[in-house]
Amino acid sequence: MNIAVCVKQVPDASDVKIDKATGTMVREGVPAILNPFDAYAVEEAIRLKEKHGGKVSAVTMGPPQAGEVLKHVVAMGADDVMLISDRAFAGADTWATSYTLGLGLKKLDSLDLVICGKQAIDGDTAQVGPGVAENLGLPFVAYVRKIVEVSGGKMKVERLIEDGYEVVEVSLPAVITVVKEINTPRMPSLKGKMKAKSLEIKPLSAEAIGAEADKIGLAGSPTKVMKVFSPPPKGNRERIDGTPQEQAARLAEKLKELKII
Amino acid sequence: MPIIVKVDICVGCEACVNECPFGAIEMKDEKAVIGDKCTLCGTCVDICPSFAIEMADEPKSAPTEDLSAYKGVWVFAEQRNNKIVSVAYELLGEGRRLADSLGEELSAVLFGTGMDAEAKSLIEAGADRVYQVEAPLLNEFHEDAYADALSQLIKKYKPEIVLAGATSIGRAFVPVVATRVRTGLTADCTALDIDGEKKNLLQTRPAFGGNIMATIACPNNRPQMATVRPGVMKRLPPDAARMGEIIKEAPAGPLTSKTRLVETIDEAGHRINISEAEIIVSGGRGMGEKGFELLREIADMLGGVVGATRAAVDSGWMPYPHQIGQTGRTVSPRIYIACGISGAIQHLAGMQSSDMIIAINKDPDAPIFNVADIGIVGDVFEVLPAFAKKLKEMRG
Ligand SMILES: Cc1cc2nc3c(=O)[nH]c(=O)nc-3n(C[C@H](O)[C@H](O)[C@H](O)COP(=O)(O)OP(=O)(O)OC[C@H]3O[C@@H](n4cnc5c(N)ncnc54)[C@H](O)[C@@H]3O)c2cc1C
Ligand SMILES: Nc1ncnc2c1ncn2[C@@H]1O[C@H](COP(=O)(O)O)[C@@H](O)[C@H]1O
Numbered sequence: 001m002n003i004a005v006c007v008k009q010v011p012d013a014s015d016v017k018i019d020k021a022t023g024t025m026v027r028e029g030v031p032a033i034l035n036p037f038d039a040y041a042v043e044e045a046i047r048l049k050e051k052h053g054g055k056v057s058a059v060t061m062g063p064p065q066a067g068e069v070l071k072h073v074v075a076m077g078a079d080d081v082m083l084i085s086d087r088a089f090a091g092a093d094t095w096a097t098s099y100t101l102g103l104g105l106k107k108l109d110s111l112d113l114v115i116c117g118k119q120a121i122d123g124d125t126a127q128v129g130p131g132v133a134e135n136l137g138l139p140f141v142a143y144v145r146k147i148v149e150v151s152g153g154k155m156k157v158e159r160l161i162e163d164g165y166e167v168v169e170v171s172l173p174a175v176i177t178v179v180k181e182i183n184t185p186r187m188p189s190l191k192g193k194m195k196a197k198s199l200e201i202k203p204l205s206a207e208a209i210g211a212e213a214d215k216i217g218l219a220g221s222p223t224k225v226m227k228v229f230s231p232p233p234k235g236n237r238e239r240i241d242g243t244p245q246e247q248a249a250r251l252a253e254k255l256k257e258l259k260i261i
Numbered sequence: 262m263p264i265i266v267k268v269d270i271c272v273g274c275e276a277c278v279n280e281c282p283f284g285a286i287e288m289k290d291e292k293a294v295i296g297d298k299c300t301l302c303g304t305c306v307d308i309c310p311s312f313a314i315e316m317a318d319e320p321k322s323a324p325t326e327d328l329s330a331y332k333g334v335w336v337f338a339e340q341r342n343n344k345i346v347s348v349a350y351e352l353l354g355e356g357r358r359l360a361d362s363l364g365e366e367l368s369a370v371l372f373g374t375g376m377d378a379e380a381k382s383l384i385e386a387g388a389d390r391v392y393q394v395e396a397p398l399l400n401e402f403h404e405d406a407y408a409d410a411l412s413q414l415i416k417k418y419k420p421e422i423v424l425a426g427a428t429s430i431g432r433a434f435v436p437v438v439a440t441r442v443r444t445g446l447t448a449d450c451t452a453l454d455i456d457g458e459k460k461n462l463l464q465t466r467p468a469f470g471g472n473i474m475a476t477i478a479c480p481n482n483r484p485q486m487a488t489v490r491p492g493v494m495k496r497l498p499p500d501a502a503r504m505g506e507i508i509k510e511a512p513a514g515p516l517t518s519k520t521r522l523v524e525t526i527d528e529a530g531h532r533i534n535i536s537e538a539e540i541i542v543s544g545g546r547g548m549g550e551k552g553f554e555l556l557r558e559i560a561d562m563l564g565g566v567v568g569a570t571r572a573a574v575d576s577g578w579m580p581y582p583h584q585i586g587q588t589g590r591t592v593s594p595r596i597y598i599a600c601g602i603s604g605a606i607q608h609l610a611g612m613q614s615s616d617m618i619i620a621i622n623k624d625p626d627a628p629i630f631n632v633a634d635i636g637i638v639g640d641v642f643e644v645l646p647a648f649a650k651k652l653k654e655m656r657g
Pocket of ligand 2: 041
């Protein structure tokens with residue numbers, strides 16, 4: 001199976017702290033990491049390769065330093081990488097990102113499957129996976145928590161829904177997004193790390209992938225960010241003191257005032 | 262780069278460095294330099310006290326040909342097992358408000374067969390019109406068939422705004438539609454408004470796990486599309502006297518799908534969907550396995566459901582569909598009671614937009630208290646049994 005995974009470099013959100021005085025996010029020195037959801041995508045791709053043969057290609061669009069995440073996934077066991085990088089991609093929203101990744105993916109030969117993470121932890125949109133599927137004209141299944149079997153040009157998967165899951169069969173080639181229940185990503189091996197070290201990454205420009213200027217970067221993005229602000233602080237804090245019995249009684253009264261009880 | 266720092270004007274005050282939500286600005290030789298992390302959000306342009314930062318002429322994406330041809334507000338009325346999910350009614354409440362302020366009509370889009378009563382309920386909830394696509398394939402969710410059906414309708418009727426619930430269905434297929442009709446889509450919005458001047462839809466959503474909020478517009482393309490978080494918008498009281506028209510739509514050709522639904526497995530234990538619950542009693546590592554029985558008892562008495570942190574789910578105390586946070590469900594109930602939960606940022610990401618947060622934790626410094634409206638410093642095994650007892654008394 002030839003599998004491509006889309007991986008993104010993101011700031012490490014678990015390192016994000018809030019400045020109590022100003023209520024804004026402190027982002028100095030926040031390290032850039034592989035989007036945690038994409039690690040599940042990479043792991044699943046490697047497992048499929050181990051079972052069915054073939055190869056795993058990792059694709060990212062981002063600034064030159066996004067090559068770091070490609071090194072990481074090669075250390076995990078990916079075979080090929082593609083870094084799509086050009087000033088002209090700056091400011092891309094999910095529409096332009098999906099278009100750009102779609103063009104990059106079309107350069108890969110005979111793909112059977114494209115795996116994306118459920119969402120990126122910086123934007124939290126979960127829109128690029130389905131957007132990529134549409135750009136490639138492939139069927140799509142979101143929120144896959146298990147790949148049950150691959151056979152006869154079809155794949156059976158479990159898709160997470162609000163109160164359980166659905167078993168869905170999809171014809172290949174296809175695009176899926178995966179959730180964290182699907183596996184536990186492996187640590188990079190020593191051999192992988194050596195390979196990653198000597199990896200030379202040649203970025204592909206907008207021209208190299210044949211991108212149309214009005215479909216990439218800020219210019220190609222239908223959405224515009226008008227304003228970014230900190231969530232408003234919550235007012236009217238209240239603390240209930242006293243013995244546990246008093247606290248419990250006061251809480252019950254509160255809920256009664258709110259007409260919950 | 263379309264954001265320019267005029268070095269001769271920059272006084273090196275670093276205001277932009279501190280305010281940049283993306284940490285993209287650095288000082289070099291006491292002048293601001295914008296780096297690769299820049300997303301062109303424009304915060305620095307607004308903040309710069311010396312007006313040294315400018316946004317170069319805004320490049321335009323290939324715009325929709327004739328914006329004024331697009332009229333009306335649409336709500337995608339999602340159904341599961343022929344039952345409309347509550348976020349659809351909430352969106353009709355919000356959609357009514359938006360349509361009225363634009364002076365336009367509100368329509369609902371309903372997929373599936375045998376749903377006449379449901380179609381009527383959409384009118385009672387605020388719709389002027391219901392487009393009903395009655396294809397048997399649409400009774401079940403298929404990403405491709407749903408995308409085909411909705412894209413066809415959008416191309417035919419040209420709505421100005423299209424809203425859908427940010428559910429596992431909405432977030433899966435609506436991005437396919439937006440990609441196909443070449444327009445913008447804003448994910449998981451928590452507030453919507455019409456810009457007074459240009460009449461654009463302003464879509465506000467949390468990003469970075471709820472650490473920042475962003476307001477997004479789609480000025481040059483139509484329709485303007487958004488998925489909206491369940492539980493945030495308010496539904497209207499149903500009005501049986503409301504009039505509206507129901508239009509049965511046949512798809513342009515036979516709908517097909519490259520996916521086949523084999524079976525659906527219900528795991529929640531509760532019939533209620535946690536994303537739609539009004540009251541959530543949630544537990545973390547501080548509850549222990551036994552403690553969750555207590556939470557279930559309290560949730561039942563309050564008519565709510567039980568939520569959990571990842572720590573509790575990983576310990577096997579609750580199944581995954583109950584996990585709340587960055588890697589679980591996002592919820593915004595009327596009341597969220599957090600018991601024995603520390604309030605890690607990844608957990609807060611999934612619940613901090615709840616109307617009211619009540620926290621019980623024995624550690625007075627637990628970060629959960631920073632977002633709580635009501636804080637109780639105490640041992641859950643003392644406070645909660647007393648609370649359960651009190652509830653029983655009150656119910657008589
Ligand atoms: C990429 C990533 C994604 C994640 N996604 C999620 C997510 O989606 N959801 C999520 O919840 N977490 C998530 N986490 C994990 C998160 O960082 C925390 O580890 C987790 O939320 C902690 O759960 P907790 O509050 O139950 O446990 P703890 O942090 O261990 O807190 C337990 C609390 O209980 C209190 N306590 C103990 N005993 C008692 C008692 N008897 N009475 C009263 N209080 C008591 C303690 O004071 C403590 O504050 C994620 C982490 C990462 C890295
Ligand atoms: N710039 C990018 N490069 C490669 N993959 C991406 C990029 N942006 C998003 N993705 C993929 O799309 C998924 C969803 O991202 P998002 O829609 O931004 O939440 C991620 O988990 C990645 O698999």
